[in-house]
Amino acid sequence: GIQVEQSPPDLILQEGANSTLRCNFSDSVNNLQWFHQNPWGQLINLFYIPSGTKQNGRLSATTVATERYSLLYISSSQTTDSGVYFCAVERGAGNMLTFGGGTRLMVKP
């Protein structure tokens, strides 16, 4: 099956710093999504991004499908950005999603 790898696995930032999270996948995909799991366990969709670049406030994402990777940028990080960030790839004709292992982010005040 498809492999989805995220890096780094853990990241500690000082408030106000910028960061880049990476998601590599081993095969062609139909789509890619980024999610944030907050400290209360809720999973929130950040981006639905098959290719190109999207921005939402301090967050932006870029997917280069031909090279099989996606990047999530967090600028001017805040303590509320803490949690785990997952990418998930959609493959096949149906609703099958495969998640990466996540990047655990801690933003210190």
Next chain:
Amino acid sequence: EAQVTQNPRYLITVTGKKLTVTCSQNMNHEYMSWYRQDPGLGLRQIYYSMNVEVTDKGDVPEGYKVSRKEKRNFPLILESPSPNQTSLYFCASRSMGQPQHFGDGTRLSIL
């Protein structure tokens, strides 16, 4: 308010006692899925559905059943739960070409 609702949120039960976790969405989404989340293993898809009466296995379907009799509901059934099914479970829904919406999760503990 658009949402995916799971019940119960927490459940402690014993091996072999059948249980059902309900999932309901109010967004008229065609696609629904169940995932389990385990430390060190991440999120793994159990079953998914592309519409009423259309379901298929995900990556870890063993020990689970689902049904999709109505578009809004997608219950997860554990006919004979075992301790290795202790986990955090998420239901999700979406429309084709749209982002996934998750419920708040159900924490199951099977003794």
